[in-house]
Amino acid sequence: MSSLKPKIANTGANVGLFIAFLLAAVAYSNLGIKYSGYLNQFIVLWAAVGTLIIVIVMPVMAPTHPSAKWVFTEFQNTTGYANSGLTFFLGMLQAGWSLIGYENGAQIAEGTKNADVTGPRGIVISIIGAIAQGIVLCVATLFSIQDLEELQERSLFPLATLFVRATNESLAAFFMVLLIVTQFATLCNVLLAASQLTWSMARDGAITPYPEFWYKLSGKQQVPLRILFLLATICIIVIMPTFRSEVYWSAIMSTAVICINVSYGLPFVCRLIWRRxxxxxxxxxxxxxxxxxxxxxxxxxxxxxxxxxxxxxxxxAPETMNWACLMIGAIVIFSLAFWFLGGRRTYKGPMQTLAEKH
Structure with missing residues (x-):
């Protein structure tokens, strides 16, 4: 096998691409909910066709294939923990990172007809689709692996390495384009959903100071452009410490999955305690x-x-420690301070229209 030398191997280039894609998503989201609908219609077809291409072409072209017994029953514990059950649960981080974002469809659906039905249906369909797609992709990937140790050691671009080893460099580049376009569409949806959520908080007075500045809409499409830039700025600030430590990025990933899941669970807790x-x-x-x-x-x-x-x-060790608990503690302290210093004075409860602000 020929050696693979990554074209982009420095943090600065990766962060630069991150910021470029983020700003491009802000620009597209500024077009409004109508163009978000166009993008979603396109990406459903794109992702479906792209998934079929990858799961068919990659295993067919792979020079060798592991056995079905290895694919479906092999369990390797390389964590250093003696308890295989704990190792299995730790491996759920990747699944947890994939099975999030259910609320995006509901938030975007607020700008559509019959949102009280289309939102929940969208959540159910997205979950079922994600599980089905994930199983198919996992099986196809496992049957296409040529050198597991190489993938584990090549932490920079293991997916590109998998594609090249199973097919060739040209097809690998094509597969990566399929994934990049899909991820960009996902970024646009997440950013739009987050902006609508943040705008609702500003409208209700939960964001201070100057909530009236943040809930002001822009352009003919009435898009919360100021909040889009605010979210992009926060994302850029949050990513900067990766220049000092790769451990920070892992902590960000774990923290994000935990916080998102907690946000899903809090309404359930409130329902069980107060509105059962x-x-x-x-x-x-x-x-x-x-x-x-x-x-x-x-x-x-x-x-x-x-x-x-x-x-x-x-x-x-310090390099392998999971710092998510520390970051969550910092988030809780910041949130409580934000609430008691300002939010509790301006928040008046959910409002249905801007007229209620005046």
Whole structure:
């Protein structure tokens, strides 16, 4: 096998690409919800066709294939922990990072017709689609691996390495384009959903100081452009410490998964404690399964968050420590300080229209 030399191997270039894609997503999101709909219609077809191409072409062209027994039953513990069960749970970080973002469809659906139905349906469809797509991709990937140790050691671009070894450099570049376009569409959706959530908080007075500055809409499409730039600025600031430590990036990933899952669970907790019997029901309703599903979801989130705070390798050193718990503590302190110093004075509860502000 020929050696692979990455074209981009420095943090500065990677951060630069991150910022470029982020600003491009801001520019596209500024076009409004209408163009977001166009992008979503395109990306559904793009992702479906791209997935089929990869899962068919890559295993077919792979020079060798591992056995089905290895693909479906092999378990390797390289963490240093003696407990294989703990190792299995630690491996859920990747699955946890993939199965998030359910709320984006609901937030974007606020600008569509029949949002109370299309939002929940979108969440269900996205979860089922993600699971099905993930299983197919995992099986195709495992049957296409040529050298597992090489992929584990090549931490910079293991996916590109997998594509090159299984096919050739030209097809590998094509596969990466398929993934980059899909990821960019995802970035646009996440940024748009986050801007709408942040705008709602500014409208309700939960963001200070000067909430009236942040909830001001721009252009004919009435887009929260100021908040889009605010979110982009925060993302750029947050990424900068990676110049000093790669451990920081791992901590950011773990922290993000934990915080997002906690945000999903908090409404369930509030429902069980305060609104168990008189919860208003919409046109989309889980019926008698609602309460058991809520309880299971809360239990899973609590368990999952603990797992994600455990270091992924043993013995633990400063370079391998999972600093997510420390970062979560900092987020909690910041949030509480933000609330008591300003938010509690300006927040008046959810508002339905801007007219209520005046």
């Amino acid at each position: 019997q008189d919860m208003p029901k919409g046109r989309f309703d889980l019926g008698q399964y609602s309460l058991p599903i809520n309880i299971i979801a809360i239990a899973w989130i609590a368990f999952f968050c603990v797992i994600l705070c455990i270091p992924t390798v043993s013995p633990v």
